[in-house]
Amino acid sequence: MAPVKFHDKYFVPYISSAEIQEKVVELARRLNEDYKGKRPLFISVLNGSFMFTADLFKYLTIEAEVCFIKLASYKGTKSSGQILTAIGLDTDINNRDIVILEDIIDTGKTMTEFLRQINHQQPTSLKIAVLLHKPTATAYPLTIDYTCFSIPDKFVVGYGLDYDGLGRNLSQLYQLDEDNED
Secondary structure, three states, rough: OOEEEEOOEEEEEEEEEEHHHHHHHHHHHHHHHHOOOOOEEEEEOOOOOOHHHHHHHHOOOOOEEEEEEEEEEEEEOOEEEEEEEEEEOOOOOOOOOOEEEEEEEOOOOOHHHHHHHHHHOOOOEEEEEEEEEEEHHOOOOOOOOOOEEEEEOEEEEEEEEOOEOOOOOOOOEEEEEOOOOO
């Protein structure tokens, strides 16, 4: 696949659509086993996890519900350091098994802040499933229960992730081409 350009940056192919789907199917198998006989509520963090959530739900065979919340901390290729909540959680999670679906965790600040909010509602269990984790960038103590890919601390777009609004529609992941920046 050829590099792509969004705004002022070039991105090169990184993880193929087939590799992503393989990991999503594997995650669904684990969740089907771990939550057999239960009815978990999946909380999908928008905007980035919409494709991940949609694909994952195609392979879940357990009874499951999904709701969406919007948390944002990025501006361009850097975290703004400010957590913005645009769409709040309007589902009662008290005494529920909760699985948070996130597209990417790097520093962990956004997720740590969200976990503080959600733990006050006393779920029965609370797990995190993430498509991408940047372990070398993680600065906050965070337990990630399910990880599809661990990646280096490089900026990526595609499969729901964007660069200033562009690139979410790509079926594979692209990594910032640091050698070819404008």
